[in-house]
Amino acid sequence: MKVYVESTVANLQPVPLKVALHGMDARSQKTMALYLKGPCRGAGIVVEDADADVNLIDADFPAAGEILQTCQSRHPDRPVVLLSLQPLQINGTDFVQKPVNAERLMAVLNKFKALTSALSQPQNAVEAKEKTGDEVIKTPEQAKKRVLYEGNEGGYARFLGLLPGVEFNNLEQIVKAGFDPKLYYLNYVLSACKVTCRENRALQLRSIWKPLLIFPDTRQVWLDADDKQLRAFAGVEQAKGFAASIGLSPLDESVRGSLAPEKFQALEVFVWKLAIWTSKGRFPLFLPPEQPVYLKHWPNFTRLLLLPDALRISSLLIRDARAPLEIIDILEAKPQHVFAFISACHSLGLLEPGERRRAQSVAAQPPVAGKKHGLLSKILHRLRAV
């Protein structure tokens, strides 16, 4: 029954109008495809001329007149929309003035959508999408990134909240919320990565769990497990009895070709999330929360699991050395988020102890709101509201 309902709902989804672009160079076509997808909320998708419902012509293009004639002679029944800086009234065409406003363009496209019974044939639309090029076809890298974004939602916050026996609102308890990375899978992974990079050859990390294959040349790992499984295993203390089953062994390079490509992931991305899930909002014991640290570089946030407050913490730690307890105080951030962030940054080698830096400078002051604080907050809000 569930399958039936889902497929029925899918069939009722409005299909975007198929739009052929004329009088635009490749760059403008790409821009328009993005515009239709984004601000126009998918009201149209760009397709090849043969598959289109509507022709969209940039009337400011030098040969626009000829293009219009050709379009009308080839497809006399197909609607034509002209875009121009100057108002135009040409028989058999609709007009949208530049700069194009999303509402106006959508209104015109929706008018044609009703005429062309665009609710039908979703399969054709998908096929057409695939033909149109880079704005539609997702590379494996993009697909992987999307999975990462989805994995970010909700689950992580829920996971951090479940740490038993620690009351994060209580300062006395916060300073006890440490963990020893040596007791976790993370430690073995970090050691294995070091050896692999030093020896510059692919190695396999054996454990009581699934083997992890590490490829230093592409800085990738391969693991036959999803994030849920990894998250669960990351938080489990590795009992001393398991130590005998942990080891590194050389990997035959020919294996690489036989591995499922979707299970490869970037080494940094893997280590970062493994550290977060090992930390569970605790700080690593060798980085006590009263010890100042600073960031050597900004983490590459577009490719990493994004923690709450991560950008704020980074902007603070890139300027001055701060103790995690100070960060919690200054940013009014949750201790779990700060500790998880510190753990992840340390695992990627992005953190440095900050005592010396602090000793050399005047004690860091809390950031003071700049002149444009209100404006920047509004921009931030706008970027996050989408």
Added chain:
Amino acid sequence: MSQYKIIFTGPVGAGKTTAISSISDAPPVKTDAAASDMTKNRKASTTVAMDYGVMNLDGGEKVHLYGTPGQERFDFMWDILTSGGIGLVLLLDNTRADPFQDMRFFLQAFDKFIQATAVAIGVTQMDVCATPAIADYQRELKALQLNPPVFAVDAREFNDVSLLVQALLYSLDPGLKGEPNDSIQTY
């Protein structure tokens, strides 16, 4: 009402137009079109050669997004363009012959503006060409005594461009608030 702007710069093909499109509330105005045979009787030419987008903010304010022309022949415009700007987004194409040279060129060209504001660097096409890596860019920047955010960016992805601009904003003002404390962002 005050007008604000963020400047997007970088070499030709680095993704400036696409990045602006990704976060703009209006499509970038293509301003380098010659007059067509349908419009030339009204206006001979419309050649400005600059990408433009806009973000509408609460309270009716707007932030204008300007892309500098990639061609060096237009670099005289850059000083005018950056006047009153909030900050700089530098996009670099990793498939170019020497992206470090590009980076040095643009950082030098916008040196005064960066000193007065901030810069965030997005490296595009890293899925096509993985080297230089982000760490290599950071090494180069260290030699220039700079340490801005450097992210791998797909200019077509709103989230990538949004994060880059957010990092720019935090570089300008680390005291900004806004991230929800209890829930993870939908990136």
